[in-house]
Amino acid sequence: MRAFSYQRAPNSAAAIRAAAGQPRGAATSASVQFLAGGTTILDLMKLDTMRPQVLVDLTDLQSSYAYIRSDERGLHLGALTRMQAVADDPLIASLYPVIAQTMLLAASPQLRNMATLAGNVLQRSRCNYFRNSDWGACNKRDPGSGCSALDGLTRKHAVLGVSEQCISAYPGDFAQALVALGATVEILGSNGARAVPFEALHLGPEHPERETILLPGELITGFVVPAGPWTRRSTYVKVRDRESYEFGLATAAVALHMEGSRVLTARIALGGLAYRPWRAHEAERSLTGQTLDETTAMAAAQAAFAGAVTHGENVFKPVLGRHTLVRALLQAQSMRVA
């Protein structure tokens, strides 16, 4: 690991000051980086994929930004809340089950004890050509250098929202729940606070080195998940190579508002399949007003993958993704909701 200096930010203003003023640009190469749980950044620093000169430790901000609160507006989650705290929260499990499930199905207990919610949504690609800097070409790591994955091992790569610049898959789970439930992300920077639809946080693959809309020095401080008639009937299906402690090959977060067997509102996000946290708008539209059964669920799944682009080995992913979504929809329908 390359040398860096370490500092603890006593409050959000100090953290923002420490990281503001850097040139806007690549997420990987910024010289000042925030440290929360550390489970992504220390891993990538050991791999020499990230090379910060300064790490600003945010842990002392826990007193302000680690919280779980619920009111009539919805669910409020602090950015520095640990994943396991959300996984263990009984209120989230009953009112927002899809959120609890994305936590329980992610990583391992040790990692969930360390990792924070904001760090989780900002976790970096698991593409081996990004992680391993021995591979010369990676537009995400080294802008303009190309993409080693295009003719490489692509089994775990994305089929939705990709470009010839980058086909890596967004690896997280929680983000799918936030996208499906229409959450807002709260951001604090040197110009004050702003709230942005979570769906707009992650950028597309046109400039793979730029992953989010966050400006230098900006901190995610929290998430607001709006209350709605669909949050209780919500679920997360994660299909992966082993039963636990593995990234998803295909995942689906689904929230339904039903009247009998008829869908009033469907909210759907897909993971493991797309370049960024992915809302399946076409699938949602195709279900609205329909009676939900295996046929209409598959029609929605067809719509979700109409624009899929495969590369080599990942040709199976639209098929797996469709079946994953069908299973999630039928599973959500069968939930008994008080």
Place this chain on the structure above:
Amino acid sequence: MLTVNGQTRSLSLDPRTTLLDALRDHLQLTGSKKGCDHGQCGACTVLVGGTRVLSCLTLALAVRGPVTTIEGLARPDGTLHPMQQAFIDHDAFQCGYCTPGQIMSAVACVRERKTTDAQQIREYMSGNLCRCAAYPHIVAAIQAASSDMASDS
């Protein structure tokens, strides 16, 4: 300043030093093992403030709270912790390399009340890999120690 197994030590460390390297190379506590060094295998699991974490992905400078390692589990008179004894009684290892991490994780697993049945134990021990595949015996050891630890407290 690092408090490990009840003893507070003052160390001068390069910021790059992980908690795992501080324990092994600066405090000569070599019980915690370096397996993958990337947070994937669990061999380095320790408790910080009573919570199980991966010491290979924790900077020593960032540690807040007391650290407990495998060396801190036994009583001063040498009596093993119920989990250590259960691992021996149930032959819950072969090569032993992952065992300190397994035991630290297992102790936390019991305290977290995630040992209702074998399936839950397997899920909550998923972060600790064993290449000898001693998993059935590890689960049995945790089930046994779980009741011992409950009767102790």
